[in-house]
Amino acid sequence: MIVNKELPKISVDNASIAYTNQDFAEPHLAVKDVTLEVSANEFLVVVGPSGCGKSSLLAAIAGFLTPQGGSIKLNGKQIEGPGADRGVVFQDYALLPWKTVLDNVGLGLKFRGMSKAERDKIAREHLALCGLADAEAKYPHQLSGGMRQRAAVARTLANQPEVMLMDEPFAAVDAQTRMTLQEELVRIWQQTEVTVFFVTHSVEEAIFLGDRVMVLSSGPGEIKAMVDIDIERKDRDLSSLNSNPRFQALRDEITRLVRQDAA
Numbered sequence: 001m002i003v004n005k006e007l008p009k010i011s012v013d014n015a016s017i018a019y020t021n022q023d024f025a026e027p028h029l030a031v032k033d034v035t036l037e038v039s040a041n042e043f044l045v046v047v048g049p050s051g052c053g054k055s056s057l058l059a060a061i062a063g064f065l066t067p068q069g070g071s072i073k074l075n076g077k078q079i080e081g082p083g084a085d086r087g088v089v090f091q092d093y094a095l096l097p098w099k100t101v102l103d104n105v106g107l108g109l110k111f112r113g114m115s116k117a118e119r120d121k122i123a124r125e126h127l128a129l130c131g132l133a134d135a136e137a138k139y140p141h142q143l144s145g146g147m148r149q150r151a152a153v154a155r156t157l158a159n160q161p162e163v164m165l166m167d168e169p170f171a172a173v174d175a176q177t178r179m180t181l182q183e184e185l186v187r188i189w190q191q192t193e194v195t196v197f198f199v200t201h202s203v204e205e206a207i208f209l210g211d212r213v214m215v216l217s218s219g220p221g222e223i224k225a226m227v228d229i230d231i232e233r234k235d236r237d238l239s240s241l242n243s244n245p246r247f248q249a250l251r252d253e254i255t256r257l258v259r260q261d262a263a
Contacts, residue, residue, distance in 0.1 A: 007075075008037035009163060009195045010061060015070035016062035016220070017053065017060045030056035032220040033070070040162075043135060043189060043196045045210035047203060047258055053221030054199045058165050061197060062088050066259035072214040074163065084112070089163055089166045093148040101127065101151050108159040122158050130154040146177040150184065157192060166198045170205070179238050186233070203254045207247060208236055215257045225257050 015034050020172035031053035038044050046054045059065045060072055063082040072079045074086070095104045102123050109119035127133055130150040140148055149169055156164055170178045182205060189196055200206055206213045207229055215225040231246050241247050 007040060009040040009042070009075065010036070010197065011071075011073040011076065012036040012057075012061075012240060013059075013073070015060065015067040015072055017056045017065055018068045019056060019059075019065060027068070029068070029220040031060075031216075032222050033090045034221070034223055036214070036223065037071075038195060038196055038197060041193045043186075043198065043209060043211045044152060044214060045198045045200060045206040046214045046216065047200060047206050047254065048216030048221060048224075049218050050201075051219040052216040053219055054216060055167050057216075057221070058088075058167050058197060058199050061163070062086055062165050077258045084108070084159055085161055086163045086165060087159055087161035089149075089152050089156050089164065089169045091171050093140070093145075093152045094154075097140050099139070100136065101132065101138050101140070101143070104140070104151060105136075105155045105158050107155065112159075114222035116196055119158075123154070126152075126154040126158040129191065131159065144177070145173045146181055149173065149181060153185070153188065153200065157188070157194070161194065163195045163197060166196065168199055168201065171201070173187070178205075183238065185209065186236075190233075203251055204241075205256065206254065207231070207250050208238065208241060213250075213254055215254060225254075227254055227257075 012034050015031065017031040018029045020027050034057065048054055056065060076166050086143055102120060105127055106119035108125035109122060124136060128134055128233060130153055131152055132154060135143060135147060143151065171179050173181065186209065194234060198209060210229050213227045213229060214223060217224045227250065229250065
């Protein structure tokens with residue numbers, strides 16, 4: 001895939017992000033002074049120690065959080081809240097148990113006022129893209145964890161977002177399923193050319209998936225390093241990647257960067 005380096009899809013300019021919850025009496029600063037550009041069709045992966053603000057940064061790009069300072073823009077326009085141009089895939093599949101897979105995938109289209117026939121057509125296209133063409137009449141409890149997550153990806157893509165934001169989407173599945181989902185995600189990304197912003201704790205996953213890997217420091221998170229993944233896509237075979245010297249070097253470099261702040 002050719003990444004357009006001239007027109008950033010996402011622009012983060014000196015952004016600081018805070019949030020409140022029951023554990024903090026005052027707003028908690030999660031991300032500090034982050035400046036970042038993500039190109040159209042790029043696959044950017046974010047790693048860092050727990051509490052470094054990875055998910056907070058994703059939530060701010062999604063429009064769920066408002067920066068305390070700085071700005072976050074999509075196509076040069078300030079993000080002021082959630083929008084259909086950004087789709088989010090969480091670790092929790094968030095499928096409605098009383099609806100079929102087909103209806104779950106078409107749910108966002110229904111909210112947009114699309115007719116039943118039209119949204120079913122689009123939903124079926126994206127189920128096929130995600131390898132779930134035979135599962136449209138099933139309910140979420142009838143699917144494996146991997147299939148439920150693919151259904152969640154299909155639902156996000158059915159809304160035709162420009163950016164897909166993924167917050168540790170494969171963390172809850174077993175190792176073999178995770179590898180399959182990683183391979184499927186790359187295939188889907190290459191076919192759709194959507195921009196992906198992917199959060200993970202797994203360095204190996206980050207290297208397999210990403211064009212670049214951004215390493216955040218311990219919270220409040222700042223950009224510690226931006227690592228180009230210079231392994232050709234055709235050489236990223238999960239069955240042999242661990243024996244690739246360049247993969248080993250990148251894994252060691254990124255792991256060292258993360259662990260420096262994790263102690």
